[in-house]
Amino acid sequence: MAFANQSFLDIPETYLFSMISRRVDEVLRRRPDLRILRMGIGDVTRPLPPACVAALHKATDEMADAATFRGYGPEQGYLFLREAAAREEYQARGCDIAPDEIFVGDGSKNDIAAFVDLFGQHNRIGIPDPVYPVYLDSVRIAGFSPLQVLLLPCTADTDFALPVPDTRLDILYLCSPNNPTGTAMNRDRLARLVAYAREHGTLVLFDAAYEAYVQSPDVPRSIYEIPGARDVAVEFRSYSKTAGFTGLRCSLSVVPRGLLARTRVGHDVDLHRLWLRRQTTKFNGCPYIVQRAAEAVYTPEGKAQVAALIDGYRETTARIRAAFASLGNPVYGGVDAPYVWVRVPGGMTSQEYFDHLLERYGIVGTPGSGFGACGEGYIRFSGFSRPADVTHLEEVLRS
Amino acid sequence: MAFANQSFLDIPETYLFSMISRRVDEVLRRRPDLRILRMGIGDVTRPLPPACVAALHKATDEMADAATFRGYGPEQGYLFLREAAAREEYQARGCDIAPDEIFVGDGSKNDIAAFVDLFGQHNRIGIPDPVYPVYLDSVRIAGFSPLQVLLLPCTADTDFALPVPDTRLDILYLCSPNNPTGTAMNRDRLARLVAYAREHGTLVLFDAAYEAYVQSPDVPRSIYEIPGARDVAVEFRSYSKTAGFTGLRCSLSVVPRGLLARTRVGHDVDLHRLWLRRQTTKFNGCPYIVQRAAEAVYTPEGKAQVAALIDGYRETTARIRAAFASLGNPVYGGVDAPYVWVRVPGGMTSQEYFDHLLERYGIVGTPGSGFGACGEGYIRFSGFSRPADVTHLEEVLRS
Numbered sequence: 001m002a003f004a005n006q007s008f009l010d011i012p013e014t015y016l017f018s019m020i021s022r023r024v025d026e027v028l029r030r031r032p033d034l035r036i037l038r039m040g041i042g043d044v045t046r047p048l049p050p051a052c053v054a055a056l057h058k059a060t061d062e063m064a065d066a067a068t069f070r071g072y073g074p075e076q077g078y079l080f081l082r083e084a085a086a087r088e089e090y091q092a093r094g095c096d097i098a099p100d101e102i103f104v105g106d107g108s109k110n111d112i113a114a115f116v117d118l119f120g121q122h123n124r125i126g127i128p129d130p131v132y133p134v135y136l137d138s139v140r141i142a143g144f145s146p147l148q149v150l151l152l153p154c155t156a157d158t159d160f161a162l163p164v165p166d167t168r169l170d171i172l173y174l175c176s177p178n179n180p181t182g183t184a185m186n187r188d189r190l191a192r193l194v195a196y197a198r199e200h201g202t203l204v205l206f207d208a209a210y211e212a213y214v215q216s217p218d219v220p221r222s223i224y225e226i227p228g229a230r231d232v233a234v235e236f237r238s239y240s241k242t243a244g245f246t247g248l249r250c251s252l253s254v255v256p257r258g259l260l261a262r263t264r265v266g267h268d269v270d271l272h273r274l275w276l277r278r279q280t281t282k283f284n285g286c287p288y289i290v291q292r293a294a295e296a297v298y299t300p301e302g303k304a305q306v307a308a309l310i311d312g313y314r315e316t317t318a319r320i321r322a323a324f325a326s327l328g329n330p331v332y333g334g335v336d337a338p339y340v341w342v343r344v345p346g347g348m349t350s351q352e353y354f355d356h357l358l359e360r361y362g363i364v365g366t367p368g369s370g371f372g373a374c375g376e377g378y379i380r381f382s383g384f385s386r387p388a389d390v391t392h393l394e395e396v397l398r399s
Numbered sequence: 400m401a402f403a404n405q406s407f408l409d410i411p412e413t414y415l416f417s418m419i420s421r422r423v424d425e426v427l428r429r430r431p432d433l434r435i436l437r438m439g440i441g442d443v444t445r446p447l448p449p450a451c452v453a454a455l456h457k458a459t460d461e462m463a464d465a466a467t468f469r470g471y472g473p474e475q476g477y478l479f480l481r482e483a484a485a486r487e488e489y490q491a492r493g494c495d496i497a498p499d500e501i502f503v504g505d506g507s508k509n510d511i512a513a514f515v516d517l518f519g520q521h522n523r524i525g526i527p528d529p530v531y532p533v534y535l536d537s538v539r540i541a542g543f544s545p546l547q548v549l550l551l552p553c554t555a556d557t558d559f560a561l562p563v564p565d566t567r568l569d570i571l572y573l574c575s576p577n578n579p580t581g582t583a584m585n586r587d588r589l590a591r592l593v594a595y596a597r598e599h600g601t602l603v604l605f606d607a608a609y610e611a612y613v614q615s616p617d618v619p620r621s622i623y624e625i626p627g628a629r630d631v632a633v634e635f636r637s638y639s640k641t642a643g644f645t646g647l648r649c650s651l652s653v654v655p656r657g658l659l660a661r662t663r664v665g666h667d668v669d670l671h672r673l674w675l676r677r678q679t680t681k682f683n684g685c686p687y688i689v690q691r692a693a694e695a696v697y698t699p700e701g702k703a704q705v706a707a708l709i710d711g712y713r714e715t716t717a718r719i720r721a722a723f724a725s726l727g728n729p730v731y732g733g734v735d736a737p738y739v740w741v742r743v744p745g746g747m748t749s750q751e752y753f754d755h756l757l758e759r760y761g762i763v764g765t766p767g768s769g770f771g772a773c774g775e776g777y778i779r780f781s782g783f784s785r786p787a788d789v790t791h792l793e794e795v796l797r798s
Contacts, residue, residue, distance in 0.1 A: 001600035002569045003519035004660035004668050016499075018679065043470035047510075053463040056688070057456060063646065064452040071442035071645040106505055113681035117540055120402035137680045143518060143542075170401045201400035218450055246470040247687045249464065249505075261403035269403050277407055280417060281536045282512035284505075287689060288646045289455070 003063070007371045011140045016133055016370040023075070026313045027358055037389045037396075039050035039320065039381040040364040042179065042339065044244045046312060048293070049305035052243060059289035076276060077104025081291045084298045085252055089237065095224035097254055101272065104294075105251040106286045108209050113138035115205065115234065115253070118274045119171065120264065124264040126150045126169040128162050130147070130180055130368060130375030132207065133385050135173045148374060153374045160332060160341070164196045171203045174223075177210040180380040181341040182317075182333020184210075186238040190226055197232040203271075204233040205259065212242040212310055213317075214336045222316045230256040234271070241338065241384075243297045243306050250286050250294045313338050317383025317388045323397050324381070337382035353379050361396040405512045410539045415532055415769040416440050426757055436788045436795075438719065438780045441578065442736065443643045445711060447692070451642060454695035460797070472684040473725035475675060476503025480690045483697045484651055487638065491631040494623035496653055501670065502678060503575030503693075504650040505685045507608050507637040512537035513681070514604065514633065517673045519663065522569040527561045529579055529767060531606065534572045552773045553580070555579045559731060559740070560588045563595045570602045573622075576609040579770045579779040580740040581716075581732020583618045589625055596631040602660065602670075603632040611641040611709055613735045629655040634672070640737065640783075642696045642705050649685050703747035712737050716782025718789045722796050723780070737782035740767070752778055760795045 020040045027034060048056075062068035076082075082099040090097035105111040116138050125144060127135050129151040139149055150169065154160045160181040162174065174193065177184035185193075196205050204223065211221040223229045237252040239245035255275045260268040296302045321334035330343040342365075344353040350367035357363040358381070368378030385393075419439045426433060435671045447455075461467035475481075481498040489496035504510040515537050524543060526534050528550040538548055549568065553559045559580040561573065573592065576583035584592075596603045603622065610620040622628045636651040638644035659667040695701045720733040729742040740766075743752040749766035756762040756778075767777030784792075 002602035002660040003521045004670075004673060005517055006661050006663045008517070009662055009668065041471065045465070045468070045470065047465050047468040048462045050463065051457060056459045056462075060452055060455045060459065061457075063447045064449065066444070066446050069444070069643075069646075070447040070641075071444065072440065073646055104632075106686075109683045110681065113500050118407070120401045120404050125685055134680060141519075141677070141680065203401035244468075244470075247468075247472055247684075249683060249686050261401040263403050263408055264405045269408065271401075271403075272405060274407050278540070279430075279534060281540065282509065284508045284648060285646075287505075287648050287686060290686060328495050347635075 002118030005141065005143070005398055007140050007143055013136055016366065019057050019370075020364060020366065023355070023358065024364055034362045035392065037361070037363045037385070037393050039385045039389070039393070040366045042241070042382045042384060044246050044384045045386050046244055048244050048248070049297070049302055049309060051296040051305055052297050053303035054294040055292045056289055059292035063289065070288045073291070075198050075280045075283055075285050077102070077286060078288065078291050080105050081295050086293050088298045089224065089252070090224060093222065093225060095222055096230060097224055097256065100309065101254055101256050102189045103253045103255065103275065104286050104291060105241070105283070106249040108207065108236045109134055111236055111251050111253045112205065112207060114278065115275070116142040117278050117282070118261070118271060124148055124150065124168065124172040126152050126165055128152050128154050128173065128175065129174050129373060130154065130371030130378075132179045133371060146243045151372060155374060156330075156332065161185050162193065164192050168200050169202050171205065172197065172198050173205045173207070175207040177213055177219075178333070179210065179337075180339055180366065180368065180375065181201065182337040182339035182380075184214060184216070184336035184339070186216070186218045187220055187226070188218075190220055190223065194223070194229045194232060198228055202204065202232065203259070204229075206235045207240040208235055210241055210337045211237070212306070213312070215340050216336050219336050224254075231259065234259065239294050239297065241293070242310070244260065244309060245294070248290055248293060250290050255257055265297040313383050316385050316387055320381050320383055320385065320393065323390075324393050327397060340381045340383065342379050342381065344368075344377050344379055350376055350379055363393060363396070404540065404542070405553065406539050406542055410536055411679050415765065418769075419763060419765065422754070422757060423763055433761045434791065436760070436762045436784070436792055438784045438788070438792070439765045441640070441781045441783060443640065443645050443783045444785050445708055447641055447643050447647070448696070448701055448708060450695040450698050451692040451706055454691045455688055457608045458691035462688065469687045470688050472690070474679045474682055474684050476501070476740060477687070477690050480694050483694050487697045488651070489621065489623060492621065492624060494621055495629060496623055496645035496655065500653055500655050501613070502654065502674065503685050503690060504652055504682070505648040506639070507606065507635045507650045508533055510635055510650050511604065511606060513677065514674070516542040516677050516681070517660070517670060518570065522550065523567065525564055525568040525571040525757075527572065527574065528554050528772060529549050529770035529777070530572065530574050531555065531578045532770060545599045550771060554773060555731065557583050560584045561592065563591050566597050568601050569636055570604065571596065572604045572606070574606040576612055576618075576736030577732070578609065578736075579738055579739035579765065579767065579774065579780075581736040581753060582740070583613060583615065583735035585615070585617045586619055586625070587617075593622070593631060595626045597627055601631065602658070603628075605632050605634045607634055608637040608661050609640055609736045610636070611705070612713065612737050614713070615735050618735050630658065633658065636694065638693050641709070642693070642701075643708060647689055649689050668692055670711055676687045687712055715784050715786055715789050719780050719784065719792065722789075722793050726796060733782065737781045741778050741780065741784065743767075743776050743778055749778055762792060762795070
């Protein structure tokens with residue numbers, strides 16, 4: 001009989017967002033008239049930029065004609081997108097990243113979870129707490145034991161930034177701007193972590209899915225803005241939160257050449273080669289039409305439309321932040337990221353406050369405890385909410 | 400320093416199709432005028448069915464409007480597609496499969512490779528030889544040792560069908576109609592394998608990516624046509640070879656409820672639950688617009704257009720088969736599948752015959768040895784080739 005991967009049984013059964021949607025359904029069954037303000041899942045609500053829509057239509061027409069039809073594309077992505085991304089995302093900001101160091105994926109969640117395939121079992125892995133649950137879950141599914149995974153507390157004392165670890169790690173996950181706290185590491189903090197990684201040979205997996213929301217001049221949008229980072233860091237980028245691609249699925253992973261890992265017998269191997277091998281074996285590329293839509297993000301119209309989208313979400317984020325601040329709750333994040341991180345009042349747990357807001361106001365946040373033990377006592381709100389919902393939020397919180 | 404997954408270093412470095420494309424490039428550098436007949440990669444060449452194109456345009460327009468925009472979809476796929484697939488692919492053929500037993504993926508390669516995540520390390524795994532390399536590669540990347548993997552020879556003696564294994568296996572991969580041999584298991588052979596699986600508690604992973612090409616009345620298009628199969632089998636389906644989705648990416652995986660695996664401590668767990676957990680944690684759904692295109696395959700126009708596509712590929716397959724048969728090479732497959740499997744003449748190896756055909760005629764096949772040791776002495780040709788290329792093939796082979 002087939003034996004199951006035991007790790008699945010050792011990690012919590014229900015993925016956070018499934019729990020939330022079940023709770024909402026339960027409340028709606030009892031109170032079908034309650035207006036639900038969905039600020040839990042970090043899902044975008046505004047339509048695709050017109051430049052991306054036009055690119056989708058055009059590429060779809062190419063697929064309808066034998067002369068321009070495209071079948072399997074390169075697993076690592078079409079060169080047109082990798083070149084545009086290298087130029088606009090990196091070289092334009094002084095980062096030394098070449099097109100062939102960029103891989104196109106079908107979502108940062110997939111890329112980040114898939115990257116674990118590259119790691120042997122002898123790693124000591126550091127994961128911030130609180131953080132996006134996919135890092136820990138995918139590491140556990142891959143068979144790493146709790147003893148190999150160090151959860152690194154990020155607290156209000158450091159504005160939720162990760163302090164330099166006081167122990168040697170082989171692999172370190174970072175997420176800045178951070179999900180869920182909505183805070184972002186400034187240049188100085190990030191430089192100290194890169195220096196730590198260079199000193200200890202730590203591989204940094206840098207999740208920059210929210211980089212487009214950075215406003216503060218001293219906050220880097222890419223880890224490669226820190227000199228020396230390309231020798232220690234992989235970076236993950238997404239079009240989901242930038243251009244509204246959560247339902248369209250496109251992402252980038254950057255694996256600089258020369259970034260090494262060690263084999264059991266002490267040789268060094270190039271991670272770029274392993275990632276290419278992983279992607280050619282277990283992935284078959286992001287759809288051509290979606291890659292054309294992503295390319296359109298870098299046209300003049302695309303840039304302007306994406307900037308307007310992000311401005312809109314920044315405004316809703318700021319209003320949510322102000323609404324909770326007006327209650328007297330300590331409020332974090334929401335400046336360089338589309339998430340607001342609210343301290344739960346009156347000694348309630350995250351889950352109790354989640355239930356309270358849902359039952360009383362129909363407001364759906366995400367319990368901070370779902371992102372790790374250090375998220376207990378907080379709740380996250382997504383700035384991707386609809387303006388009308390934010391107006392309603394302001395009204396009910398005032399009442 | 401990060402430790403690499405040693406398995407990557409223990410499996411062959413270069414994925415088969417990368418080797419082929421490199422060889423073609425080498426020959427073209429020397430002989431830029433050579434007309435290359437690409438019959439190596441199993442990639443489709445005809446444009447998308449108009450019904451799918453129309454569905455893509457319509458869904459793209461929905462994504463352009465805030466009222467109809469869709470962000471994250473369900474990781475297991477939209478119900479509209481799962482219901483259509485359950486009805487048309489299964490219930491219409493008398494197979495007892497419900498919509499919630501179907502998961503929508505972004506390609507069978509991805510689904511099949513990802514499914515390995517569900518397995519613990521104590522399995523004995525059977526893989527036919529020759530077969531699609533992704534089964535073995537993904538099993539090896541997951542850390543299963545060569546001692547745990549039994550390669551099961553499929554030879555001309557059984558028309559390349561897998562005989563009933565004479566040993567107990569926990570997991571058994573099957574591919575019918577087969578890639579690369581182009582042969583398909585008849586009802587009797589498949590029923591004996593299902594009986595074997597039921598007797599030994601073997602989990603069957605049935606890859607039916609080419610089912611649409613079945614013509615012989617005694618060849619099942621789904622393993623669920625065999626009574627009792629839903630207690631032992633997972634099935635993988637693809638829109639790639641059916642409706643030309645190789646560049647669009649959409650697939651189905653069917654995991655019947657009640658299909659069990661065993662935990663380390665001897666409990667049984669439902670594989671459906673594990674696959675759902677895997678997909679919600681490491682995957683974020685197939686793009687909405689692509690799922691709408693797949694749904695269009697089941698409309699009356701879509702069905703007619705897909706049938707015409709397949710008829711076209713059947714015709715090219717039959718012509719390729721006849722062209723090689725006329726050389727006197729023993730030829731297999733090509734009736735219930737879009738692949739023709741040709742015995743290499745004159746004591747050459749697969750690779751030598753591949754090089755010979757490429758150098759002399761510009762014909763690109765796939766060396767049978769790339770699909771396993773038992774593929775040595777054969778070469779595969781893809782019936783997805785362009786008719787004009789097949790005409791040229793007929794001419795050069797006659798010369």
